[in-house]
Amino acid sequence: MPKLEFTGLRVLVAEDNPHMRKLLFTLLSGLGLRSIAMAEDGIDAYEAFKRQAPDIMLVDWQMPIMNGAELTRLIRNGPEPSCFVPIIAVTAFSEKRHVLAARDCGVTEILCKPVSAKGIYLRIVNCILNQRNFVRTRGFFGPDRRRFQNPHYTGAERRGGKSDDKYDLDPSDEVTQAAPSERKADSVISSMVARTAGADSGSSSSRKGNAE
Amino acid sequence: MTRETPKEPAKERKDYEVVKPPQDLRSKVKILEGKDAARFDPVQAAEAALQRLSGEFDAWMGLEVGTLLDAWAALPEGPLTEEGKTTLFRAAHDIKGQAGTLGYPLAGAVAGNLCYLFEHVSPAADIPRVLVEQHIDAVRAMVAEGAKDADNEVAKALVTRLADVTDDFISRR
Numbered sequence: 535m536p537k538l539e540f541t542g543l544r545v546l547v548a549e550d551n552p553h554m555r556k557l558l559f560t561l562l563s564g565l566g567l568r569s570i571a572m573a574e575d576g577i578d579a580y581e582a583f584k585r586q587a588p589d590i591m592l593v594d595w596q597m598p599i600m601n602g603a604e605l606t607r608l609i610r611n612g613p614e615p616s617c618f619v620p621i622i623a624v625t626a627f628s629e630k631r632h633v634l635a636a637r638d639c640g641v642t643e644i645l646c647k648p649v650s651a652k653g654i655y656l657r658i659v660n661c662i663l664n665q666r667n668f669v670r671t672r673g674f675f676g677p678d679r680r681r682f683q684n685p686h687y688t689g690a691e692r693r694g695g696k697s698d699d700k701y702d703l704d705p706s707d708e709v710t711q712a713a714p715s716e717r718k719a720d721s722v723i724s725s726m727v728a729r730t731a732g733a734d735s736g737s738s739s740s741r742k743g744n745a746e
Numbered sequence: 747m748t749r750e751t752p753k754e755p756a757k758e759r760k761d762y763e764v765v766k767p768p769q770d771l772r773s774k775v776k777i778l779e780g781k782d783a784a785r786f787d788p789v790q791a792a793e794a795a796l797q798r799l800s801g802e803f804d805a806w807m808g809l810e811v812g813t814l815l816d817a818w819a820a821l822p823e824g825p826l827t828e829e830g831k832t833t834l835f836r837a838a839h840d841i842k843g844q845a846g847t848l849g850y851p852l853a854g855a856v857a858g859n860l861c862y863l864f865e866h867v868s869p870a871a872d873i874p875r876v877l878v879e880q881h882i883d884a885v886r887a888m889v890a891e892g893a894k895d896a897d898n899e900v901a902k903a904l905v906t907r908l909a910d911v912t913d914d915f916i917s918r919r
Contacts, residue, residue, distance in 0.1 A: 537778040537788060543771075551840050553806045557847060560799050564792030589774055596839060618767040626843030626858075648846030648854065651792035662771040670763045678764070 538659055544569040546588035548579030548605060549624070550597040558592060558624070561651050565658070576600025580608060587616055590661055592645075592654075595625035595636065603639045610640040610675050617675070618668060620661035624649065640676025642666065796847075803848040804892075810844060811889050813837045814857075818882050825871035826878065834878065835864045841885060852901040853888040856881055856908060863912050867919065877915065881908055 545567055549555045555572050562570050571586055573579035575597050583591065591609075595602035606621055620642040625632065628646040636644055643657040666677040778786060814837040821830045838860040845854025860881040867873045884904050887893075893901040 535789075537783045537786065539776040539778055539782075539786070540788070542774045542776075551844070553810065553848075554840075554844060556799070557796070557844070560795050561792045564795030565788045566786070566791065589769075589771055596836070615768045618765075618769070620771070626839055626861075647843035648851075650847070651789045651796060655789050655792065662775055665767060665771055668765045668767060670765060671761060 535656070536659065536663065538662065540566045540658070541568050543567055543590065543658075543662075544571070544586065544588045545590050545592065546571045546573065546579065546582055546586060547592045548573045548576060548597065548602070549592070549594040550575050551594070554594065557649065558654075561649065561654055562592075564651065565655055576602070576605040579605055583609060583616070583619075588619060590658060591619055591621045592624050593621055593641075595623050595627055595632075602641075603636065606636075606639045606641055620665075620677075622654075622657050622661065637679060638674065640674070642677045800849070807841075807845065807848045807850055807853070807889050810837070810841050811853075811886055814841060814882055815886060818879070826873050826875060828870045831864055831870035831873065835861060838864070838881075838885075849894045850889060851896045852893060852898060852905055853885045855905045856884045856888065859905070859909050859912055860885075863916070866916050872919070874915065877911065880911075884908060 545562060547555065547558050547562070547570065549558060549572070555574075559570055559572060571582050571588065573582045577600050579591075579593065580600065582588075593602040593605055597605075600608075602623055602625070606623070609619060609621065610617055621640070622643045622645055623636045623641040624645045624647065625636065626647040627633075627636075633644055633646075642661055645653055645657050668676060669678045814834070817830075817833045817837045820833075821827075838857045841857035842854050842861055845851060845857060860878065863873060863877065863881070864870075888901050888904075896902075
């Protein structure tokens with residue numbers, strides 16, 4: 535495991551629970567980070583993100599007003615170059631379906647609670663030393679979800695697959711689709727503030743599929 | 747920014763674009779080698795920092811359990827409401843996420859099982875109050891009794907029993 539000095543790295547943490555915030559701050563400080571900004575919910579985090587342009591974000595998945603999934607989508611759909619910021623989802627949702635959902639929102643790494651010094655360190659190191667390319671399709675923008683090549687994959691989201699799944703690029707390979715950054719972030723935030731955030735509960739899956 | 751394009755026959759419309767992030771984060775860090783690497787171990791330093799903070803963990807755990815108990819006490823009589831379920835879920839989920847780090851892994855397991863019940867039974871009114879109460883009582887007792895050891899036989903038996911009852915309830919629906 536390589537040893538890295540993080541003193542030049544700026545990190546933003548979005549976490550609503552005060553004890554968890556203190557835990558994360560302590561662990562990150564211990565790892566050698568000197569620029570650590572903390573936000574108490576998704577809205578706070580998004581404002582801090584726009585002001586501070588952090589190098590890496592740690593985002594709690596369950597937060598009031600704007601949760602981690604909503605915050606991640608907002609950032610990924612935002613303007614370049616900040617939309618490329620590595621996002622580490624910190625979550626107690628460790629079931630496989632939750633992990634896949636977080637990945638499909640565009641997170642870079644997933645850190646399941648309970649957190650540990652080694653767990654955080656390895657994910658930050660991975661974001662830095664194994665920086666992944668981003669992929670943009672009609673329905674996704676985020677880090678390349680392929681960690682390895684699987685020639686037998688036949689899922690619906692295979693690139694170069696269905697003709698109705700085309701993300702139109704012109705022959706010169708310039709993007710012709712309206713830039714995602716045109717999405718009105720302010721109106722998205724306003725609608726989130728207006729509603730009461732609910733817990734992520736509902737769909738069912740058997741405990742056999744539980745990765746806990 | 748470098749944009750890589752997939753290698754496909756000319757004029758064929760692509761359904762994806764690969765973009766290399768503009769910033770190389772390696773420029774923001776220093777890879778420690780030799781004496782520097784021997785002098786500083788970031789993981790050990792972070793664990794030591796956490797250890798210095800650990801004197802506060804019991805109090806924090808007490809506060810988290812207090813939040814769960816308050817949410818339970820504030821529930822109206824009768825079947826569980828969606829609002830009540832959401833409030834309890836948030837409190838239990840916070841405990842599930844923190845208890846391991848704070849030194850109460852078995853209390854975290856019980857809270858996790860309560861989250862599992864909430865996630866897999868809908869509507870909220872179908873969730874037996876007595877089963878929710880048993881979970882909350884178990885978390886409260888484990889923290890009050892200082893059941894930190896993951897090998898605590900009584901606590902382990904309680905975790906297993908609650909998981910079995912929950913699974914049985916969900917499977918019979």
